[in-house]
Amino acid sequence: MSTASPGPPQPIDPPGSEGALSTPAVPAADPADIEQLFRDHNAALLRFVAARLGSEQEAKEVAQEAYVRLLRLDHPEAISYLRAFLFKTAANLTLDRLRARGRRPPTRSLHDMELAVFHLSPERQLEGRQSVVILNKALAELPEKCRQAFLLHRLQGLSRSEISARLGIGERMVRLHLARALEHLRYRLDTEIPK
């Protein structure tokens, strides 16, 4: 799929607004559907892109661009596939930007805590402060390889295959360990943060 930029950066308008729809001679998908899509998935899409790019501002630009492409689709399909198309387009645009920068996805830094927080529901944001203590305790409770896998992923941004080589366990086991680690962190937060 071509991922060339369609022109100068678009203004940050919600899809369905005049700015996005005014491109002439291009049949548009049903604007009502697209707007629904936007409402339902914008936060998830922004986090999806931001996690890859390490920048909230760039994430907004990419998301906007992906919406514009969606609106220009000749043959919009079922809404469920439109969503996948939207995320796929965003992933492609993200890859383009990373290639243009000439480097791999950013190492996850402390800064990206902000990324996760933006557009999270209010109760999630409230958890912020008290959770750090719980999370560090939960990290310490993890089985050794499980903990190492998680930290290599989180702090050094290593891929599964890199972690696999580093720890001497298979990639499937890395995936399982990562998921189990995260499950446990969440479990501790869920059980120890008073409601």
Next chain:
Amino acid sequence: MSYTAEQRLQAAQWFFDIHDTADPTSELLHQWLQWMDAAEGNRLAFEAVEAAYYQTTADPSGAASGTREGPSEFYDGETSVAAWRAARVHHSARPRRVLRYALAAAVVLLVLGFGGVQLVRARLHPASGVFVTRTSEHMQLVLADGSRVQLGARSRLEIQFSSGSRDVRLVEGEAFFRVQKDPRRAFRVHALEGVITAVGTEFDVRTTVDRVTVAVSEGAVNVTGNTPAMRDNRNSVSSDTSPSGHMSLVRLGRGEQLTFTTKQTYHEIINASVSQINPAQSARWRDDGWLVYRDEPLRYVIADVERYTERPITVTDSVAADLRFTGAVFKDSVVEWVQALPEVFPIVVNDSGQRLVVMGKSTPVGVKKPE
């Protein structure tokens, strides 16, 4: 908490699958988004694990330093960390030399309650023991030899290992076995009058009233039983007949299912047949809670789904009992499924509030259970 323990784990898996893939396929994204949409709890769980991931810090003085030394700890990710810790704490009083073995042998029971609340119990390995699940409850076991068992609802499994053999008996209900290889000790599952011997393997065994089904999803099993019936049915499969009297033997491979019925008064198998199955379908009770049946008499289907509801369900006559059912029943909607049966079968369902009575249309309402 507005999601279940299972949703939390699934969310954690999706989180890494989605964020770790630089160039995700549309199919992967589609599946993920469908999962997100399938239940409010899924989306909330995803958001929650995402937040947890990004809230971890790189505090060099804390747990993140990586300097902790300890004994090499056995953990294979099959159970949650919480369950693993529960098992470990249980054994912490033992001398360290014993620890590794004890850990490997620990039985971790995961009990998923109705509200998705996760209770975790840990026990020493059952070289012998009896494990019973309640209505709707599933249980995961790691046996002393490392074999894994997933026990379905309202099931009873008796374990008796010795130095020469590994014997378990599925007294009732359903269990899925993933057997650890041990050439010196055969792994045998006894179900009614049949004996299923594992040949390095994954298979499912279900005992329903007087009938057993054995479905193989990986490897092969040998089935022996006290009967001449299997010999008569062996032409459809690669099979072998023991020369010793009426002990018959059927070898089942991947994707094959054996069903046999026993006549308990004579301790004999009176009927047996082999059919082809889709292993992915027979795994669904474990994966997503769908109980899948193919061309099975309604009486067995009902007796089987009954393990997932507190309400007794009775089939009163053979007209209804012998109807053949093909389809899937969701474990949390068993009663609704029974109530909907008259739409597809010529039957009547009498709902007394307590008991559901299924009968053929010609049977007068109010007939008592004849058995």
